[in-house]
Amino acid sequence: MSVLVYTENWDGKFKKVSFELASYAVALAESMQLPVAALSLGSVEASELEKLGAYGISKIYTDTNEGFNSLDNQAIAKAVSAAAVKAGATVVILAHNNLGKAVAPRLAVRLKAGLAAGVQGLPVTTSPFVVKKLVFTGKAFGHVSINSTVKVLTLAPNSFGLVEKATAASIETFDAGLVSADFATTIESTNKVTGKILLQDAEIVVSGGRGLKSGENWGQLEELAALLGAGTACSRPVSDEGWRPHGEHVGQTGKIIAPNLYFALGISGAIQHLGGVSSSKVIVAVNKDPEAPIFEAADYGIVGDVFKVLPQFIEAVKTIKSA
Amino acid sequence: MKILVLIGNVPDTTTKIKFNADKTAFDASGVQWIINPWDELALTRAVELKEAHADKIESIVVANVGRAETEATLRKALAVGADEAIRIDADAKDAWYVASQLAKVAAGFDLILAGIEASDYNGSAVGGMLAEMLDMKSVSAVSGIELADGALKISREIDGGSQTLSMQTPLLAVVQKGIAKEPRIPAMRGIMMARKKPLNVVAAADAEEHTAFVGFELPAPKAACKMIAEDQAGELINLLHNEAKVL
Structure with a gap:
């Protein structure tokens, strides 16, 4: 049993939300007395991976297959699922952003897991596993109980914050076993917003x-x-x-x-x-x-x-x- | 090409949200029901595509999981321009349960459209789960779909920008705002025609559920707003700095 967190990067650099996810995963694992590991997909250098250690991550799996740059939902779900199985994860955490929302439901099906999307903060209770999230598009909060053995969460950005906790991180190369046919999302053009604060990241x-x-x-x-x-x-x-x-x-x-x-x-x-x-x-x-x-x-x-x-x-x- | 659009039946977006006495369930008394706003945009785009490519798009089918009272919502979808509706006769429990039911009727479609979330429980799950259950490719946060030669031209939002993709069918597209400019309002002719279109009721299959809402709470009421005069606006910034300490 362990906690796995999928930390996203953009052009080889972790997104801000990834450090919040790492902080959250570490706190959650601590409250459940479980080990925690992070998964990075795509080409991210060791010096960047090590930054997760600043937020308490001690174990990092990395699969540097460049196919992940296509953000193919199915391929990423397969890879996170493979890592979850390898790590023996019982809780898998993703961001409640465009990519996390796309991958989490596919991942939940692969892992036969219940999914709670847009979770706010740490669970209300961990046994039974109950989390809080916004419902009715922000007009109320709901408490969701996840009753499956494996649980998948997407964390609402800015709902937990960054918690620094210097830790030495060990990096393990991981091969999710994906081949080029798995990446069937063909990108014709990308329009990157540069020099602007991302709305979801903004304080x-x-x-x-x-x-x-x-x-x-x-x-x-x-x-x-x-x-x-x-x-x-x-x-x-x-x-x-x-x-x-x-x-x-x-x-x-x-x-x-x-x-x-x-x-x-x-x-x-x-x-x-x-x-x-x-x-x-x-x-x-x-x-x-x-x-x-x-x-x-x-x-x-x-x-x-x-x-x-x-x-x-x-x-x-x-x-x-x-x- | 056959298109399936997933339809959620949700409270009107202006509904004042209230719960039962022990706060374990939504109080639906007096609620007006509508097509989930994102699903309505998805359906609108499907109808636009069919109008523009009558030679390529054979039919649009809408499907939901719900009891008989949700049929008014499906009739509205037919009035907007769907050709056929399927109602799977069950309570829409959790996302896994709903996706499992839809998987039973989703075979044979080239394009499946799902809204990115439902405005009631904001689960953001059914579309992606269905794609995985069908072993079908999916694209999420889709804000544009065009038919190109033998492929679909898809616009999607990514975290930090947007992309144009070329995708093959079959495909499940999880759509968001922008997919259609505005939801289409049914015309009188559409409403008349909808009465004659098929609405098939299918029995529910056995399926698992993995999550359940165990309680709800309304946000704490806010303290009164502190008002500052228009010509003292700079003072508000000072309050944010010194009092609220958010600057």
Whole structure:
């Protein structure tokens, strides 16, 4: 019995979420008194693999087959499954991001395991194994009991955080036994978002709504986000109008996020939007309408014009940063 | 080409969520039911593809796991443009159970479309589980599907960008926002025609279930919002720094 965590990389570097997953896996294994191992798929150098040791991982399996770069869901599920069998894993942890969501259900079937997706924090109890997750798209929490011998979890990003625990990590080469025919996802082109904070990774998110009136008015919002090292997001009407890309839409049918700080600028706060952001630790709302529902969800609010408020926000942040 | 679209029956997205007295089950009294929003977008895209490629797409079938009261949702899917509906007569228990039921009716389809999650229990599981049970390739976070010569041109979101893929059928695509611009609203003609389209009821098969909800809780009510005057906006940033300590 052990805990296995699948730590994802991008171009050979671990994603931030992988270190959170490692921290989580170590804490979970400790609470269940089980050993813990990490799995890395694709070409990641030893110096990068060793970084997992900083979060308490003592054992790392690595299969450097370049086919994994295709992000073929079935192939990755096969590989994680093979590693889980090798490690004798009874709990397998993935990220609740695009790749984790794609792989986890396939993996669960291979391992005859129950799956809980979008888990928040450590289990409520480990025997029976009960975890907490958002349901009704952020409007409530549910407690899910996983009753199978092997359990698969996807962890909601930012729900646990990073916990450093310096450990010497041993690296073991692992061959999941995949051949080129397993990688049947043919990539024609990749459009990489560079120089921007990934929305799911962001600790601060600055989000704009219809109150910004046009896609051309995002300059100050982006300036504030850049100053704060924040991700940018938007409400549904904004992405429907094509002012911002769909990937930025948070709320029902878009993304569910849980940053430390969420700025809702010119967003009225329809129930569908609130579901996607209500787990944020602190919410700031700026809206012209004092009756806007966003103020019921917010911790700090300003009734006013976004275009008058944004320059003051930017100045104040600059002052704090230079202090 | 035959397309199967998986349909979830979920509470309307504006529903105020409440639970029974001991907080072990969702209280469905007075709830309006709709097609799961992501499934509705998937169906819309399937109908658009069939309209654009009438020569290539033979039929669109929709399937759900649910009791008789979910038939109104399937009739709506028929009204939007599906040709045939299948209802597997069982309570939709956990994702494993639902995927196992769907696996019994999913043979012979070239393209299966599933929404990336359901707006009730947000399980993000049925599509991927079904693909694995059928030993079929899958692509997730799909925001675009086009028919190309002998292949499918798929757009997917990845963590940190987006990709265009060329995939062969059979394929299961787990779709998200962007797959269709807006869900299609059934026209009166579609609603009339839907009444005559086949809705087949299939008995449930024996299947396992591995998870169960044992309790629910509503988020703690928030303290009142602290209001700052428009011309003192900089003070709000100072509060975030000194009081909330998130900056």
